Amino acid sequence: MQQTDVLILGAGVAGLTTAIKLAKARPDLHITVLTKTNENESNTAWAQGGVAAVWDKKQDSYQKHIEDTLDAGDGLCNEKIVDIVVHEGPERVKEIITWGARFEKKKAEDQYDLGREGGHSENRILHYKDITGWEIQRTLLEEMDRYPNVEFHEHFFAIDLLTQHHMGYSITRVTPGIECYGAYVLDKRTGGIETILAKTTVLATGGAGQVYKNTTNPSIATGDGIAMAYRAKALVENMEFVQFHPTSLYNTAGENPSFLISEAVRGFGGILRTREGEEFMKKYDTRGSLAPRDIVARAIDREMKQRGEDCMYLDCTHLDKEGFLNHFPNIYEKCMSIGIDPMKDYIPVTPACHYMCGGVRTDEMGRTSVLRLYACGECTCTGLHGANRLASNSLLEGLVFAHRIVEDILPKIDHLSIQTGIPEWDARGTTDPEEMVLITQSMKELKDAMSYYVGIVRSNVRLKRANDRLYLLYKEIESLYNTTSISPQLCELRNLVTIAYLITRSANMRTESRGLHFTTDYPNKKSFVDYSIL
Ligand SMILES: Cc1cc2nc3c(=O)[nH]c(=O)nc-3n(C[C@H](O)[C@H](O)[C@H](O)COP(=O)(O)OP(=O)(O)OC[C@H]3O[C@@H](n4cnc5c(N)ncnc54)[C@H](O)[C@@H]3O)c2cc1C
Known part of the structure; x- marks a missing residue:
């Protein structure tokens, strides 16, 4: 078993920023960062447009950025969170500039060339050509390299979060005091499954675009963190709000x-x-x-x-x-x-x-409903985006909440200890998969069901169909998972069926059309605002 002070699952803007800030503030802490593929593969690295932040205060204002965010969120944003992100955002962006991020400047002037995107009333997008995410990923990886107390593992695939459940206790979503003690992790290079015990764990595993056939998200975006958190009985929120990029x-x-x-x-x-x-x-x-x-x-x-x-x-x-x-x-x-x-x-x-607005429910310090478990970035539902994300607000959200999570961890970490009594992974009774087609074909069926029945326009009949198909797939996949040795493909499929179920169930619960959720059976907005918490 490995032990670490802070285990960070994911190496995009959310995970890397959290790691850098922790490492810098406390050189004595041991921080472990995992990515399931290589260091460059994340949604972050693919971001094109840029980071939204109020920069030119003569023209722009915090109030305007707040109003644009609330307008896009269609009544479901948490106003306190919007206020926090908009006000703290520029400081966080300045920080990554000091770490070396290059944003375009106007020719012959020392001012940033601020772009404008849909839903923004002013030019406020800092960008690097049309590969801003690549530039941010590069900057963060280089900055992280400066801290010897960060241990970085590529090709380490987190399978499940450890809680009291793994010590034989029965827990449900309403059990008080659920705690996270680390994760079971598959080392893809050796095929071995490690138990990594941590005083605190941060989920930064990104989105789940791969649940649809057509997506801008890279292959890593399989919703692993949201599915793991859901299995660990954390609260998950607003999953029906899936953003489809129009172009x-x-x-x-x-x-x-x-x-x-x-x-x-x-x-x-x-x-x-x-x-x-x-x-x-x-x-x-x-x-x-x-x-x-x-x-x-x-x-x-x-x-x-x-x-x-x-x-x-x-x-x-x-x-x-x-x-x-x-x-x-x-x-x-x-x-x-x-x-x-x-x-x-x-x-x-x-x-x-393109983007999941819902995810693991977090509060203003990035805490989930499970103790010792934080979440940051696209795997979360912080309340910033509500029913629809304003363009270029997500990199900003990752930067702001990474900072806040570190502020919350620092005064607590010395009072936490590593949990004993967690068993090693038990692979007895499983065999190697005989036919990969069982996995690949289920993946196709899953994406088809989601794309045709739970896409941009929904209806009761389509959701019912999706639900029926997903239930069958879920049963088949669980049976495969329980009898076959673990592979990343099987884990991703298992996670995606959970994501599909969460989206479909949340869509069913929302008997109105709001933001990104549009259903022909309830084409109007309800006069009151409700949240879909699972
Ligand atoms: C094409 C594209 C363009 C975009 N443009 C913009 C833009 O202009 N502005 C903007 O604000 N946002 C943009 N976004 C959205 C934004 O890029 C993401 O929301 C943001 O980068 C998410 O960051 P993250 O750190 O949460 O996750 P990611 O950057 O996706 O990182 C997730 C990390 O988790 C790891 N991981 C996942 N599962 C596991 C597991 N089981 N075990 C171990 N590691 C795991 C991955 O390997 C990866 O390292 C864009 C997204 C895309 C796809």
Whole structure:
């Protein structure tokens, strides 16, 4: 068994920032950070648009950023959390600048070149070309390297969180005093399962976009942290609010993940059009192509269904080529690689699952409902996003809550001890899987059910269908899990079926349309606000 002071599961913006801040504040603490693949594979590394923060106080204000966030969240944001994130955000962004993050500046001026995205009333997005996430991931990895008290493991896959359940106690979601003592972890290189005991554990495992067929999220986004926390009986909230990005590149080759055409392209002047050139967004919202994501995604979905077409189009042909190339070199190159010249051709776009607004319920210090377990980043539901996330608020959320979690851990850590009495992983009675097809085919069925029945537009009949299919899949997968030796693919499938169930069940509970959740059976908003807590 391994022992550590703080175990951090995940190495994106949330996990790395938490590790750096802890390591810096307490060089005597031993901090273990795990990532299930390599150090560069995270949703963070894929972020394009940037980080939203109030920067230019002459033009912008905290109040405006707060109002934009609340407006997008459609009545479900926690106003206290929004206030915290918006006010503390700029300080946290300044910190990563001191660690070496480069954000674009205006030519010949020492001011940041602030971008604008859908739903923002001002320019406030700090960015690095169109690969801001890559720049943030690079900065954080380099900064973390400076601290010898951080032990970093690649290819370590967390399977389950350890609680009193593993010591033989029966616990339920309402049992008081549930505690987390670390995690069982699969070392993918040796195939061995380690028990890592920790005084405190931080979940920073990111989102779950892979539960849908079409997603901008990389393959790591299988909702492991949310599923593990749910199994450990932590509260999970607002899972029905799945953000579909309106504009992923429609590519007939069927790429996974789908390539994102950042909202910043519309902020820069790109206009959504039909094949014939009609600017159709004006029919749906006065803000046209810059309306919030949920409105744009539903409008594109509706136009596609009505017209029987597989995509709509983003027109950038009127934009300045030099400016476009400076801002979006990566997008330009990608389009050109599949024969689309953004300066001459419309870019074909289609919605793709992009972001989970729901997740493990946390409070203003990042604490979950399980003691000694924190959660940070996309795996959480902090209350910032409500029923819909405002673009570029998620990297910010990760930075702000990493700081707060560290502030909460520091005064407590010396009073905690490593739990004894946790048994080693028991693999008796399991055998090696004979046919991988049992896993791959179940994965396809799961994604199909979610994409067709629990996508952008939902209904009671579709949700019922999804529920029936998911129940069958759940039973088959649990049986496979209990009899077969552990593999990352099997664990991910098991986690994704849990995520699918949580989304579907939350969608069923919400008998109204609000934010990202739209159902044809209840097309209107209720006058009171409720939360879907599972
Ligand atoms: C294409 C794209 C563009 C985006 N653009 C923006 C943007 O412009 N602005 C913005 O604010 N947000 C953007 N987002 C969203 C944002 O990138 C994410 O919400 C954010 O980076 C999540 O950070 P995180 O640290 O929570 O998770 P991630 O960065 O996803 O990191 C998760 C980590 O957990 C690890 N992990 C997962 N499961 C396990 C396990 N079982 N065991 C061990 N390790 C595990 C992974 O290996 C990874 O290291 C974008 C997302 C995508 C996909």
